[in-house]
Amino acid sequence: MSGLLAALCGLLLVAAVRELWAERGERARVLAARRLRRLSSRLPGWGPDGRLGRAAADQGGLTVRLARAGLAERLVPRDVIAARGLAGLAAIPLALVVAPVAPGRLGLVVALGVPLGAGALPDLLIERLGRRRRARIGARLPDSLELIAVGAGSGGSATTLLRAAGEAASGPLREELAIAVAELECGRSQSRALSELGRRAGPELAGLGLLLERSRRLGSPLAGGLQRQASTLRDEQARLIEERAARAAPKIQLVIALLFVPSVLLLVAAAIVANADALLAGF
Numbered sequence: 001m002s003g004l005l006a007a008l009c010g011l012l013l014v015a016a017v018r019e020l021w022a023e024r025g026e027r028a029r030v031l032a033a034r035r036l037r038r039l040s041s042r043l044p045g046w047g048p049d050g051r052l053g054r055a056a057a058d059q060g061g062l063t064v065r066l067a068r069a070g071l072a073e074r075l076v077p078r079d080v081i082a083a084r085g086l087a088g089l090a091a092i093p094l095a096l097v098v099a100p101v102a103p104g105r106l107g108l109v110v111a112l113g114v115p116l117g118a119g120a121l122p123d124l125l126i127e128r129l130g131r132r133r134r135a136r137i138g139a140r141l142p143d144s145l146e147l148i149a150v151g152a153g154s155g156g157s158a159t160t161l162l163r164a165a166g167e168a169a170s171g172p173l174r175e176e177l178a179i180a181v182a183e184l185e186c187g188r189s190q191s192r193a194l195s196e197l198g199r200r201a202g203p204e205l206a207g208l209g210l211l212l213e214r215s216r217r218l219g220s221p222l223a224g225g226l227q228r229q230a231s232t233l234r235d236e237q238a239r240l241i242e243e244r245a246a247r248a249a250p251k252i253q254l255v256i257a258l259l260f261v262p263s264v265l266l267l268v269a270a271a272i273v274a275n276a277d278a279l280l281a282g283f
Helices: 002-020 022-042 051-057 060-068 077-101 106-119 121-152 158-168 171-185 190-201 203-218 223-274 276-280
Strands: none
Touching: 060 077, 060 121, 060 190, 077 106, 077 121, 106 121, 121 158, 121 171, 121 203, 121 223, 158 171, 158 203, 171 190, 190 203, 203 223, 223 276
16 A cells, blocks of 8 residues: 555655646657757658658648647757657667566567557657647637628638637637638638648537538638537536536545555554554553
8 A cells, every 4th residue: 555655755756846837848849849950850761752752741630730739940850750769769778677577478469568568659749739729719619600600790711710810819729710711811722721720620610610611612601600610619618517527526535545544554553553552562
């Protein structure tokens, strides 16, 4: 039990340090991205003109994932691939230490699985950042949709509507709308710009692009569809909040069962041990 308590205390300490160093952690991620890009450019074949660098740059799926995570300006696909290799190499000493003590024939599995698992860490981090960014966009999108619906009633163009919504928004939603407006002002076709908007930011903004493009092509009413989409998003967010609240109670009970109850039992045991002589005096 003492080992379990020590492990839980360590996890709590790591969480506290993470919260305290959140701002510095952001600066550290930026510096790490710059150093990783510099290192990947120096590796043989990984420069902008190298064969591996061109192959990495052609990975459209990874480019989209970086854009959805808000890392497109900091990292390129070859940086992520280099991070995979460096993480796998860094995990090899750990695999060599753990593999000999693995039970049965699991030594080979551990020796191969630990570096492969470590190589997947950059992708997992990108996916996590992408989910958080998409959640931030979805939280602010209903208000923007209603603002666009109001502007659509006055007959404004898509560029005007998106610009007004972007100026009123904040965070990643404002960034994505600003990119779409800049593309439209630079002469890119509306269908292509809106398609790229949904491709970068997720299905919520893809739905907005679909409504705008349908209204342009078919002349269908825009305000009603935008208001329905905003209402649907709000209902979905309310459902997610209810699910989080329902999952919070078992987590609180787990914390009580694993931390508070053992700590009280340890205090009782310490009191019993301290007064063992007095308790056993009558026997």
